[in-house]
Amino acid sequence: MAEKILITGFTPFGSEKENPSQMVVEAFDDTFCGVEVVKAILPVSFAKAGKMIVDLIEDVRPDVVICLGQAGGRNEPSIERIAVNLNDSNKADNDGDIPEERVIVSGGASAYFSSLPIKDIVKNIKASGLPATVSNTAGLFVCNHVFYLALHYVSVRGLATKVGFIHLPYLPQQVIDKKGKPYMSLCDMLTVLKVAIGTTINKFYKY
Amino acid sequence: MAEKILITGFTPFGSEKENPSQMVVEAFDDTFCGVEVVKAILPVSFAKAGKMIVDLIEDVRPDVVICLGQAGGRNEPSIERIAVNLNDSNKADNDGDIPEERVIVSGGASAYFSSLPIKDIVKNIKASGLPATVSNTAGLFVCNHVFYLALHYVSVRGLATKVGFIHLPYLPQQVIDKKGKPYMSLCDMLTVLKVAIGTTINKFYKY
Amino acid sequence: MAEKILITGFTPFGSEKENPSQMVVEAFDDTFCGVEVVKAILPVSFAKAGKMIVDLIEDVRPDVVICLGQAGGRNEPSIERIAVNLNDSNKADNDGDIPEERVIVSGGASAYFSSLPIKDIVKNIKASGLPATVSNTAGLFVCNHVFYLALHYVSVRGLATKVGFIHLPYLPQQVIDKKGKPYMSLCDMLTVLKVAIGTTINKFYKY
Amino acid sequence: MAEKILITGFTPFGSEKENPSQMVVEAFDDTFCGVEVVKAILPVSFAKAGKMIVDLIEDVRPDVVICLGQAGGRNEPSIERIAVNLNDSNKADNDGDIPEERVIVSGGASAYFSSLPIKDIVKNIKASGLPATVSNTAGLFVCNHVFYLALHYVSVRGLATKVGFIHLPYLPQQVIDKKGKPYMSLCDMLTVLKVAIGTTINKFYKY
Numbered sequence: 001m002a003e004k005i006l007i008t009g010f011t012p013f014g015s016e017k018e019n020p021s022q023m024v025v026e027a028f029d030d031t032f033c034g035v036e037v038v039k040a041i042l043p044v045s046f047a048k049a050g051k052m053i054v055d056l057i058e059d060v061r062p063d064v065v066i067c068l069g070q071a072g073g074r075n076e077p078s079i080e081r082i083a084v085n086l087n088d089s090n091k092a093d094n095d096g097d098i099p100e101e102r103v104i105v106s107g108g109a110s111a112y113f114s115s116l117p118i119k120d121i122v123k124n125i126k127a128s129g130l131p132a133t134v135s136n137t138a139g140l141f142v143c144n145h146v147f148y149l150a151l152h153y154v155s156v157r158g159l160a161t162k163v164g165f166i167h168l169p170y171l172p173q174q175v176i177d178k179k180g181k182p183y184m185s186l187c188d189m190l191t192v193l194k195v196a197i198g199t200t201i202n203k204f205y206k207y
Numbered sequence: 208m209a210e211k212i213l214i215t216g217f218t219p220f221g222s223e224k225e226n227p228s229q230m231v232v233e234a235f236d237d238t239f240c241g242v243e244v245v246k247a248i249l250p251v252s253f254a255k256a257g258k259m260i261v262d263l264i265e266d267v268r269p270d271v272v273i274c275l276g277q278a279g280g281r282n283e284p285s286i287e288r289i290a291v292n293l294n295d296s297n298k299a300d301n302d303g304d305i306p307e308e309r310v311i312v313s314g315g316a317s318a319y320f321s322s323l324p325i326k327d328i329v330k331n332i333k334a335s336g337l338p339a340t341v342s343n344t345a346g347l348f349v350c351n352h353v354f355y356l357a358l359h360y361v362s363v364r365g366l367a368t369k370v371g372f373i374h375l376p377y378l379p380q381q382v383i384d385k386k387g388k389p390y391m392s393l394c395d396m397l398t399v400l401k402v403a404i405g406t407t408i409n410k411f412y413k414y
Numbered sequence: 415m416a417e418k419i420l421i422t423g424f425t426p427f428g429s430e431k432e433n434p435s436q437m438v439v440e441a442f443d444d445t446f447c448g449v450e451v452v453k454a455i456l457p458v459s460f461a462k463a464g465k466m467i468v469d470l471i472e473d474v475r476p477d478v479v480i481c482l483g484q485a486g487g488r489n490e491p492s493i494e495r496i497a498v499n500l501n502d503s504n505k506a507d508n509d510g511d512i513p514e515e516r517v518i519v520s521g522g523a524s525a526y527f528s529s530l531p532i533k534d535i536v537k538n539i540k541a542s543g544l545p546a547t548v549s550n551t552a553g554l555f556v557c558n559h560v561f562y563l564a565l566h567y568v569s570v571r572g573l574a575t576k577v578g579f580i581h582l583p584y585l586p587q588q589v590i591d592k593k594g595k596p597y598m599s600l601c602d603m604l605t606v607l608k609v610a611i612g613t614t615i616n617k618f619y620k621y
Numbered sequence: 622m623a624e625k626i627l628i629t630g631f632t633p634f635g636s637e638k639e640n641p642s643q644m645v646v647e648a649f650d651d652t653f654c655g656v657e658v659v660k661a662i663l664p665v666s667f668a669k670a671g672k673m674i675v676d677l678i679e680d681v682r683p684d685v686v687i688c689l690g691q692a693g694g695r696n697e698p699s700i701e702r703i704a705v706n707l708n709d710s711n712k713a714d715n716d717g718d719i720p721e722e723r724v725i726v727s728g729g730a731s732a733y734f735s736s737l738p739i740k741d742i743v744k745n746i747k748a749s750g751l752p753a754t755v756s757n758t759a760g761l762f763v764c765n766h767v768f769y770l771a772l773h774y775v776s777v778r779g780l781a782t783k784v785g786f787i788h789l790p791y792l793p794q795q796v797i798d799k800k801g802k803p804y805m806s807l808c809d810m811l812t813v814l815k816v817a818i819g820t821t822i823n824k825f826y827k828y
Contacts, residue, residue: 073594075387084703084732084757101740111705111732119722129380131390136705137758172395173336180282180487183338185392188379280801291496291525291550308533318498318525326515343498344551387694489801543794545804586809587750594696597752599806602793 002205005197006038006062008053010069010142013044013094020168021068024189032197038062044094044142046087050104050149057153057161064162064200065150066116066193069143071167072174075182077125077192078135078167079118083148084111088140099140104148112151116164121199128195130188138165162200166192209412212404213245213269215260217276217349220251220301227375228275231396239404245269251301251349253294257311257356264360264368271369271407272357273323275400276350278374279381282389284332284399285342285374286325290355291318295347306347311355319358323371328406335402337395345372369407373399416619419611420452420476422467424483424556427458427508434582435482438603446611452476458508458556460501464518464563471567471575478576478614479564480530480607483557485581486588489596491539491606492549492581493532497562498525502554513554518562526565530578535613542609544602552579576614580606623826626818627659627683629674631690631763634665634715641789642689645810653818659683665715665763667708671725671770678774678782685783685821686771687737687814690764692788693795696803698746698813699756699788700739704769705732709761720761725769733772737785742820749816751809759786783821787813 007028009021025039038060042049057065071078085108087099118134125132138144147165154161168189175181214235216228232246245267249256264272278285292315294306325341332339345351354372361368375396382388391399421442423435439453452474456463471479485492499522501513532548539546552558561579568575582603589595598606628649630642646660659681663670678686692699706729708720739755746753759765768786775782789810796802805813 075389082705082732086734110730110734111703113707113731126383129383131379131382131386133386136761137756140757172338172391175338176333176336179338179340182282182389184379184390185395187394188392289498289525293527317523317527318496320500320524343554347550489803540797543797545793545796545800547800586752586805589752590747590750593752593754596696596803597805598793599809601808602806 002035002063002201004036004038004060004062005032006040006056006060006065007193008040008042008067010042010044011094014091016174018171018174019070020171020189021070023171023186024068024168024193027186027190028193032194033201035201042146046093046097046099046142046145047095049142049146053146053150054153057150062161063205064197066196067146067150067165068193069165069167072170073181074167074169076131076133077169077184077189078133079116079121079196080135080138080147080165080167081114081118082111082136083138083144083151084140085109085148086140087145093142104145105152108152112148112155114164115162116196116200117203118164120203121196124195124199125192128191130191132192135167138167143167162204166196209242209270209408211243211245211267211269212239213247213263213267213272214400215247215249215274217249217251218301221298223381225378225381226277227378227396228277230378230393231275231375231400234393234397235400239401240408242408249353253300253304253306253349253352254302256349256353260353260357261360264357269368270412271404273400273403274353274357274372276372276374277377279377280388281374281376283338283340284376284391284396285340286323286328286403287342287345287354287372287374288321288325289318289343290345290351290358291347292316292355293347294352300349311352312359315359319355319362321371322369323403323407324410325371327410328403331402331406332399335398337398339399342374345374350374369411373403416449416477416615418450418452418474418476419446420454420470420474420479421607422454422456422481424456424458425508428505430588432585432588433484434585434603435484437585437600438482438582438607441600441604442607446608447615449615456560460507460511460513460556460559461509463556463560467560467564468567471564476575477619478611480610481560481564481579482607483579483581484584486584487595488581488583490545490547491583491598491603492547493530493535493610494549494552494561494579494581495528495532496525496550497552497558497565498554499523499562500554501559507556518559519566522566526562526569528578529576530610530614531617532578534617535610538609538613539606542605544605546606549581552581557581576618580610623656623684623822625657625659625681625683626653627661627677627681627686628814629661629663629688631663631665632715635712637795639792639795640691641792641810642691644792644807645689645789645814648807648811649814653815654822656822663767667714667718667720667763667766668716670763670767674767674771675774678771683782684826685818687817688767688771688786689814690786690788693791694802695788695790697752697754698790698805698810699754700737700742700817701756701759701768701786701788702735702739703732703757704759704765704772705761706730706769707761708766714763725766726773729773733769733776735785736783737817737821738824739785741824742817745816745820746813749812751812753813756788759788764788783825787817
């Protein structure tokens with residue numbers, strides 16, 4: 001039986017006023033299928049977000065962690081497969097940090113794989129009438145940083161916690177002045193998250 | 208005072224099982240802001256759809272006609288500006304007709320402009336938090352055919368009826384196996400149509 | 415027998431340093447298949463470019479006119495089908511003019527069709543191993559303005575001159591900092607123009 | 622002083638008749654800047670291509686290995702950053718093999734980073750007037766398989782050989798019937814490879 005799920009979103013960054021991941025997390029119910037849902041919003045900061053996700057896992061002791069982030073320009077919600085031991089960006093995080101090929105954990109694994117059933121999640125989202133895809137790169141910005149550190153912590157501590165990351169497209173209101181950029185409604189994003197959680201619990205905890 | 212609005216959608220065509228324009232029309236209310244909404248679903252047929260739209264305008268005597276169609280692959284709902292006196296396609300309509308540079312009305316104007324306030328509609332859809340764009344081509348398939356014949360009829364008869372056309376993206380369920388193809392939720396499409404009607408009535412009939 | 419062809423390009427506009435249409439015209443040979451090629455570069459100016467194209471047709475008396483322009487963001491070279499009697503833009507031309515739904519020729523036809531064999535041109539470009547498409551909108555900026563006025567002049571004067579317009583993608587060097595924007599090499603663009611001229615002469619003048 | 626470079630391409634696969642990587646390799650000179658260029662064309666086969674690349678490195682003892690592959694649908698040539706220890710595909714290789722989350726080297730590193738100066742290569746390709754990008758995923762098909770095994774072999778043997786992978790867009794002739802799919806000319810692809818080799822030799826071997 002799963003008892004607790006941790007879902008996280010990010011604050012807006014760059015020139016954006018909203019972040020779909022924050023809005024989805026805040027709009028999500030506090031329990032889902034009898035499981036307690038713990039929510040947190042992470043800052044778009046290499047210096048702070050990594051420590052926060054590790055502290056959250058330590059404090060909350062969730063059975064499942066699903067971090068959400070914005071992938072502006074992607075057409076489908078992306079269930080991420082892999083987190084890479086590298087920060088690299090040509091744009092600043094919200095602290096002004098622009099990492100240049102910076103290793104996240106010195107001596108850490110070059111990459112970790114998601115422990116969510118990513119293909120089943122994609123299959124079930126599609127069965128709900130929504131598009132989705134497995135993605136083989138979560139980028140090298142703060143999203144990948146948080147994803148890597150969550151998987152690294154769980155691996156090093158030998159925890160059974162399942163950890164995954166989902167990248168969301170822009171919301172419709174974000175693309176009003178970005179002709180040609182794809183978007184997804186908030187309602188549909190909530191469905192994506194519900195299916196991701198339900199599929200994961202069903203596989204590992206037979207609720 | 209406007210009394211009647213005619214909205215039309217199309218049946219599915221090609222390999223599609225659904226047509227967003229049909230679903231939007233069927234889901235729309237029967238009155239909107241005190242105005243009666245008359246609905247019709249047109250066949251994707253050069254031979255039949257043109258006659259149907261003309262008969263509908265003649266019978267219903269609407270103040271406003273908004274025809275809707277599917278533009279699979281477009282990212283934003285497109286408020287069409289112009290209808291052209293030509294049918295041309297490399298794919299068949301639902302009767303198997305593949306017109307090759309066929310004039311719609313011999314001796315008719317080469318093109319007609321929409322009589323909706325297309326820029327105001329786009330501005331107001333954006334103010335509703337949704338993307339939209341003016342489009343300068345409705346293609347040369349059955350959508351443009353119906354759009355041209357509606358404008359031609361109104362022009363030749365000297366009617367005050369306002370006529371426009373809106374192309375809709377795919378629905379989410381249509382792109383599940385079309386990676387990279389943009390989509391819009393049905394709810395958001397209904398908002399698009401509401402704003403288009405409201406903006407038009409407000410401009411010409413001061414409701 | 416065709417004796418003279420007029421090809422025109424445009425100067426750079428907006429933030430661009432180059433215009434592929436200018437580079438193609440300047441790099442083109444002065445004779446092609448025994449036909450004299452007259453070249454001109456038009457300013458991106460509603461006030462000046464229309465008068466220039468009309469003066470050029472009057473002075474040069476070409477058998478064929480092919481105007482070229484940049485359509486940044488399009489993937490394939492576009493053989494334009496139709497010119498519309500309207501200027502409309504949300505960006506300024508090089509004189510700072512931003513037309514708002516301005517009719518080009520008061521009382522003129524709402525639209526004119528290209529007199530080039532547009533489908534044959536696309537077919538022959540593809541047979542040369544390059545992509546191409548017929549386009550149903552040349553936009554409503556200076557390109558369409560010039561295209562409309564050339565067709566209008568030829569129509570009003572009853573000339574046999576064949577008139578067409580080709581929109582070109584960006585050159586590779588223009589997209590270096592525009593990730594995701596398609597491009598075509600200058601060499602391939604020259605082939606596109608050669609095939610367009612050859613196909614037109616072959617059809618109408620049997621060279 | 623570098624003495625030998627190994628460049629590899631792949632045969633066509635799926636419904637394609639050509640593979641840009643094969644054409645670039647075959648069209649490349651046999652020496653470049655005084656360095657011998659050894660060429661090989663690999664089969665699109667999980668079973669055979671990995672063994673071939675390892676045998677080639679063992680036999681040729683190259684200073685630099687650059688493998689090339691087709692990434693149909695990508696707009697810019699992609700200098701790959703990372704190879705992942707996983708084969709996964711929903712399409713078959715040329716032997717009919719469709720791997721489902723299959724580890725390449727049991728107990729091997731989860732990922733290896735390219736040893737080419739990938740950012741310098743992108744910078745220098747752009748300085749040559751062509752677009753390019755660093756990519757964070759080489760997919761999980763035969764390209765990634767070969768890339769991973771080359772890096773694994775070099776790592777395990779402790780060789781100084783520099784290993785990288787470049788994904789190429791479609792050639793123009795491949796997209797004639799794929800409207801909207803980006804493409805790059807063969808000439809420009811040859812420049813991309815020259816710059817990649819030159820930048821690598823210059824950095825590590827000061828030619």
